[in-house]
Amino acid sequence: MSTPPDLLRIESSIEGRSPCITLHGELDHRTAPVLEEHVRRALDTAHPHLVFDVRLLVFCDSAGLSVLIGAYRRATRHGGTVVLRGLHPSLQRVLRLTGVEALFTIHPTRESDEVLDALGGHGEPA
Template structure:
């Protein structure tokens, strides 16, 4: 697969790397996704959807925390990309992040993968 770094965003507690893998935009947030840092992920997700990307993969392996604001960023991206026929895939969630999705029931509306490689192959 062709893997090319596209960009990064950083706000101290959250860093987001963005790259294109084939026709998929891969976002790798590292740190804490909360009401203070949500825009660091929301902006590149929105830009990808605006550019017509219909397959978004969020590699959650380095995401240490996600609050309701972070969850809303992901849900908003899901709604936008599904409106143009796409999907959001979440990969490699840590137990603390997965718990937020379990408690809220949000795990039912995303395609979840144990690893990034599985998400990219799906």
């Protein structure tokens, strides 16, 4: 099954030493498997920290939330963290209501890069 390209656009990059996945559009049951593959590839690197830039994410259902939680589990197994950057109030509310908000480091801006640099890329103060 292919994902219609207009539903979700995913851009992967490296910011500092951390993989960054930028999401544009809708993260739902149709697009979650595509994101899951990007997460797997990003966390296959030697750096266990992951940044999601979600400023342009307009919708996230339970399947999308499941991918984010899976990314958290995989990153923390290797001593990493997951940063959600640019979180909209509606997505933050979903995270709070489902009880998973505390799993993620949440930043409204590119401040997440500075936080990861301060961690020395290893989850502990430099």
